[in-house]
Amino acid sequence: MKTTHGDVAARKKKGPGALATAYLVIYNVVMTAGWLVIAVGLVRAYLARGSYHGLYYSIEKPLKFFQTGALLEVLSRVFLTWAVTHSVREVRRRLLFYFHFEIIIGYSFNTSSWLNPLRYTFFFALYPMGVSGELLTIYAALPHVQKTGLYSVTLPNKYNFSFDYHGFLILAMVSYIPLFPQLYFHMIRQRKKVLGHVEDYSKVE
Amino acid sequence: MFSAVEILDAKTKDKLCFLDKVEPNATIGEIKSMFHKSHPQWYPTRQSIRLDAKGKSLKDEDVLQHLPVGTTATFYFRDLGAQISWVTVFLTEYMGPLVLYLMFYFRVPFIYAAKYDFTTSKHWVVHLACMCHSFHFVKRLLETLFVHRFSHGTMPLRNIFKNCTYYWGFAAWMAYYINHPLYTPPIYGEQQIRLALVLFLFCQIGNFSIHIALRNLRPPGSKTRKIPYPTKNPFTWIFLLVSCPNYTYELGAWLGFTLMTQCLPVAFFTLVGFIQMTVWAKGKHRSYLKEFRDYPPLRSPILPFIL
Numbered sequence: 193m194k195t196t197h198g199d200v201a202a203r204k205k206k207g208p209g210a211l212a213t214a215y216l217v218i219y220n221v222v223m224t225a226g227w228l229v230i231a232v233g234l235v236r237a238y239l240a241r242g243s244y245h246g247l248y249y250s251i252e253k254p255l256k257f258f259q260t261g262a263l264l265e266v267l268s269r270v271f272l273t274w275a276v277t278h279s280v281r282e283v284r285r286r287l288l289f290y291f292h293f294e295i296i297i298g299y300s301f302n303t304s305s306w307l308n309p310l311r312y313t314f315f316f317a318l319y320p321m322g323v324s325g326e327l328l329t330i331y332a333a334l335p336h337v338q339k340t341g342l343y344s345v346t347l348p349n350k351y352n353f354s355f356d357y358h359g360f361l362i363l364a365m366v367s368y369i370p371l372f373p374q375l376y377f378h379m380i381r382q383r384k385k386v387l388g389h390v391e392d393y394s395k396v397e
Numbered sequence: 398m399f400s401a402v403e404i405l406d407a408k409t410k411d412k413l414c415f416l417d418k419v420e421p422n423a424t425i426g427e428i429k430s431m432f433h434k435s436h437p438q439w440y441p442t443r444q445s446i447r448l449d450a451k452g453k454s455l456k457d458e459d460v461l462q463h464l465p466v467g468t469t470a471t472f473y474f475r476d477l478g479a480q481i482s483w484v485t486v487f488l489t490e491y492m493g494p495l496v497l498y499l500m501f502y503f504r505v506p507f508i509y510a511a512k513y514d515f516t517t518s519k520h521w522v523v524h525l526a527c528m529c530h531s532f533h534f535v536k537r538l539l540e541t542l543f544v545h546r547f548s549h550g551t552m553p554l555r556n557i558f559k560n561c562t563y564y565w566g567f568a569a570w571m572a573y574y575i576n577h578p579l580y581t582p583p584i585y586g587e588q589q590i591r592l593a594l595v596l597f598l599f600c601q602i603g604n605f606s607i608h609i610a611l612r613n614l615r616p617p618g619s620k621t622r623k624i625p626y627p628t629k630n631p632f633t634w635i636f637l638l639v640s641c642p643n644y645t646y647e648l649g650a651w652l653g654f655t656l657m658t659q660c661l662p663v664a665f666f667t668l669v670g671f672i673q674m675t676v677w678a679k680g681k682h683r684s685y686l687k688e689f690r691d692y693p694p695l696r697s698p699i700l701p702f703i704l
Contacts (some may be wrong), residue, residue: 223434241558330631347574347577347578347580348579348581349581350579350581350584350659351659351660351661351663352574352575352577352580352658352661353574353660353661353662354574
């Protein structure tokens with residue numbers, strides 16, 4: 193598809209308005225700062241305690257605050273932290289590593305579109321890492337969920353309703369099979385589009 | 398004095414077809430048939446013909462010489478994709494709930510524990526619920542065959558998968574709990590069930606009355622649109638306050654069924670259906686207002702004075 197200078201200029205004008213851009217920048221700066229705070233808090237707590245025990249509680253409040261913010265962007269990440277780690281102690285440790293590494297990298301890239309080439313290339317590795325991290329975390333939590341009947345409702349009850357959280361988690365894991373490739377290829381397409389524009393600009397110069 | 402018609406692809410602007418010697422009083426429908434001859438894979442119902450590449454579709458009834466075109470008319474074509482008739486979709490999506498619910502009611506094997514196979518519930522409300530649910534879908538099937546007069550002949554093929562998943566999925570989910578061996582009957586017993594049944598029946602009659610009234614607005618085979626008004630049937634007097642009382646009554650019927658079965662999945666189904674019907678009602682209300690200057694101002698889309 194050929195693009196002329198006029199086309200590129202027109203496309204430039206169509207981007208998000210000033211207010212939206214300001215919001216996105218502030219949002220991403222705040223998110224990066226927040227996750228950095230949590231990461232720093234983790235390191236300090238580990239150094240103070242000398243072990244992983246109780247690590248979660250030291251950052252629980254800021255963690256919860258920034259999680260709710262992230263809900264706007266990536267629902268699956270919130271689901272993972274709240275639903276799985278909030279209740280399943282053994283899994284928290286494992287989660288923290290995958291989760292925060294990915295989030296910090298992700299949000300720091302969002303603060304500037306100039307970092308887009310990096311962002312869109314790093315994701316090649318980060319996405320599979322993040323997804324396998326999530327899958328492993330859920331899988332590790334399964335026995336505990338089954339044993340305690342966490343978030344599950346059984347018959348009989350007056351609402352004539354039941355819910356098996358264990359089964360639901362397995363379904364969630366299976367749903368990654370069709371969903372992950374779609375997300376991954378969407379990012380690849382986005383990357384071609386965004387980095388494609390960058391190449392156009394430099395050609396025009 | 399003949400006209401010529403050229404048909405271009407709306408996206409690529411490629412010339413797809415040139416028809417010379419077209420009668421000026423030819424309709425878009427006839428032009429679609431002619432286009433179909435040169436492109437057999439695009440049957441008329443999947444053709445969208447417009448004056449403007451990004452504009453609205455022209456209607457089959459539009460006449461060539463009444464359109465703002467010269468002696469050679471240029472139309473743009475967009476492929477609507479594989480189509481399926483409304484009647485086929487409705488019959489398929491309603492057959493599912495009817496059959497599936499009965500399978501759960503009769504406790505066909507592999508649903509519940511083996512010792513319950515082919516047993517019946519000891520609660521009489523479960524039998525009543527089965528009768529109501531079955532009656533509802535038989536009514537829908539018969540209305541599809543004998544009452545409704547559809548504006549469009551077809552819809553995109555993918556809709557049948559989407560719609561059937563919705564109806565069949567929810568029907569199975571509801572039926573599983575209502576017919577379950579561990580089902581708990583309504584808290585307030587006979588009082589609750591009687592009230593629920595009255596509400597349900599009232600709304601079934603109401604919904605049917607509206608369907609008949611809407612049918613009578615439109616002569617057979619026509620696609621005319623008129624403002625619906627209350628008739629001698631008291632169930633239609635709700636037209637004074639509401640644009641789409643068929644949806645109002647449908648909501649009422651499912652509220653009745655929810656109350657009757659006291660089952661949370663039924664409540665979810667009612668809620669989701671209500672949201673969808675509200676979207677449809679608002680759209681219909683808006684097109685009534687756009688099309689008719691003298692549309693009664695007191696009417697709301699679906700809930701009197703509220704929504």
